[in-house]
Amino acid sequence: MGEVQTKASLDSPALTGTPTAPTPETTAAGIEIATAAFVAAKVAQLVGSAPEALDTLQELADALGNDPNFATTVLNKLAGKQPLDETLTALSGKSADGLIEYVGLRETINHAADALQKSQNGGDIPEKPLFVQ
Structure with missing residues (x-):
């Protein structure tokens, strides 16, 4: 009976030494x-x-x-880049004429083409008398 007294109780045993168990x-x-x-x-x-x-x-x-919200932070930063991505996609592969159309400069270029030419030294001024008055 004395040996039983030295054993750990079955309910919440307190083990000492280096107990082993199957892994x-x-x-x-x-x-x-x-x-x-x-x-x-x-x-x-x-x-x-x-x-x-x-x-x-x-x-x-x-x-x-x-950053405890790393995924959200990255997604928000990526979402902020979307408009830039759409613009680059729209411009990608366009010719010079395509770029002019995209940024809406066609009318400006047409007006510039009708402008006076410096090389003419005023020779291309229509209705010169009205211009000199």
Whole structure:
């Protein structure tokens, strides 16, 4: 009976020394005992093949600028770029004439084409008497 007194109770046992237990599979999700080997395997599975510079949660947080809303921040910044993207898409591959049409300069260019030519030294001024008055 004395030996029974030295055993840990079955209800909430207090273990001393270095107790061992079978290591559960990494897929275990029940009430199995999580051994040090199990925890190490789960951490390795979580870290996976991440580069050394990003293999801790602190390094990941630093890389994301410690922004708890990183995904939202990035999406908002990308959404702000959309009008620029639409403009570039509209201009992409256009000829000079196409660009002139897109920015609405056709009428301005037509008026400039009808303007007086400097090389004529005033020779192309219509109705000169009206001009000199």
